Amino acid sequence: xxxxxxxxxxxxxxxxxxxxxxxxxxxxxxxxxxxxxxxxxxxxxxxxxxxxxxxxxxxxxxxxxxxxxxxxxxxxxxxxxxxxxxxxxxxxxxxxxxxxxxxxxxxxxxxxxxxxxxxxxxxxxxxxxxxxxxxxxxxxxxxxxxxxxxxxxxxxxxxx
Amino acid sequence: xxxxxxxxxxxxxxxxxxxxxxxxxxxxxxxxxxxxxxxxxxxxxxxxxxxxxxxxxxxxxxxxxxxxxxxxxxxxxxxxxxxxxxxxxxxxxxxxxxxxxxxxxxxxxxxxxxxxxxxxxxxxxxxxxxxxxxxxxxxxxxxxxxxxxxxxxxxxxxxx
Numbered sequence: 001x002x003x004x005x006x007x008x009x010x011x012x013x014x015x016x017x018x019x020x021x022x023x024x025x026x027x028x029x030x031x032x033x034x035x036x037x038x039x040x041x042x043x044x045x046x047x048x049x050x051x052x053x054x055x056x057x058x059x060x061x062x063x064x065x066x067x068x069x070x071x072x073x074x075x076x077x078x079x080x081x082x083x084x085x086x087x088x089x090x091x092x093x094x095x096x097x098x099x100x101x102x103x104x105x106x107x108x109x110x111x112x113x114x115x116x117x118x119x120x121x122x123x124x125x126x127x128x129x130x131x132x133x134x135x136x137x138x139x140x141x142x143x144x145x146x147x148x149x150x151x152x153x154x155x156x157x158x159x160x
Numbered sequence: 161x162x163x164x165x166x167x168x169x170x171x172x173x174x175x176x177x178x179x180x181x182x183x184x185x186x187x188x189x190x191x192x193x194x195x196x197x198x199x200x201x202x203x204x205x206x207x208x209x210x211x212x213x214x215x216x217x218x219x220x221x222x223x224x225x226x227x228x229x230x231x232x233x234x235x236x237x238x239x240x241x242x243x244x245x246x247x248x249x250x251x252x253x254x255x256x257x258x259x260x261x262x263x264x265x266x267x268x269x270x271x272x273x274x275x276x277x278x279x280x281x282x283x284x285x286x287x288x289x290x291x292x293x294x295x296x297x298x299x300x301x302x303x304x305x306x307x308x309x310x311x312x313x314x315x316x317x318x319x320x
Contacts, residue, residue, distance in 0.1 A: 006184075006187060009187065009206075009207075010266065010271050010308070010309070010310045010313060011187075011190070011260075011271055011272065012256075012257050012258075012259075012260025012261045012264060012265050012270060012271060012272070013186065013187065013190050013253060013256045013257050013260055014187060014260075015260045015264035015265070016256045016257070016259050016260035016263075016264060017186060017187070017256065018264075019263075019264065021181075021183070021186070023181070024166075026173065026177060026181070027166060027169065027171075027173065027174060027177070030171070030173050046169075047169075085263055088259055088262065088263070089259060091255040091258075091259075092252065092255040092256055092259060093173060095251040095252040095255050096172075096173045096176045096177065096252055097172050097173050097176070098172075098251075099172075099176050099248055099249060099251070099252060100171075100172025100173055100174075100175045100176035101172045102248065103176075103179075103245055103248070104172060104175035104176060104178075104179065105172050105175070106170065110172060111170045111171055111172060112171065112172070126286040126287060126288070126295065127286060128286070135286060148170070149170070150170045153170060
């Protein structure tokens with residue numbers, strides 16, 4: 001996505017897309033939701049050009065969707081955490097995931113499963129646990145490799 | 161968005177974005193959800209270049225998200241309807257709308273309200289009616305101008 005403004009559009013969807021609709025931005029957020037928080041890890045995981053990743057992160061920090069927090073002093077190193085505004089994008093990411101699982105997953109099945117930490121049930125429609133029927137929020141859920149995960153994804157998950 | 165493939169990404173979110181993540185695509189779907197179904201109406205409403213709109217519609221038809229259906233024989237004219245696969249994108253659009261309403265709406269409030277046809281309540285979190293608590297689907301809801309609607313949007317709604 002080159003431009004990021006939708007002129008003439010008085011619409012909350014258009015305004016949301018102006019903030020998160022650029023190419024790579026949703027995948028950057030996905031990775032941070034999954035716990036990948038450092039520049040080099042994000043770059044390696046996404047395979048995106050460093051300047052593009054830097055621009056996306058800077059924009060998300062500027063919009064208050066991410067917070068850039070030091071995790072090491074010498075040399076100074078930062079990681080990226082979701083603000084409340086960023087965490088509130090979880091439903092958007094989940095709905096994209098569920099639609100993709102339904103219509104575009106590998107034949108083996110979903111690459112990722114989101115499970116309710118409490119009971120082990122799978123996150124279902126409307127972000128309700130398919131086992132215990134509890135409405136789930138981002139903190140109630142953990143990601144694990146699904147039947148369609150690549151060997152690399154399964155291995156990464158084991159080592160995190 | 162220029163390219164539309166995310167190489168290396170074995171992920172349902174990335175695959176979903178390959179289908180609907182191009183610039184304008186979500187806004188085209190938004191308009192069709194709102195009942196704007198004809199090329200010229202879409203073009204006028206979006207203010208997008210005709211060739212871009214034609215490319216987006218062709219892609220969505222090719223992916224089975226839209227169906228191109230004749231509504232007039234002489235001269236032959238078509239409109240674009242959502243398939244079941246397209247209707248299943250409603251949760252993605254709704255979550256973007258709700259996030260935008262929360263973080264990027266005009267000061268007057270949301271430009272659009274989604275109301276439960278049954279009881280007149282507003283669509284709330286998890287697509288549950290904020291009044292009667294019924295889980296709502298796309299066919300249970302009508303759109304109406306909200307407090308932040310422009311005069312043009314309010315007028316269009318009155319004449320539809």
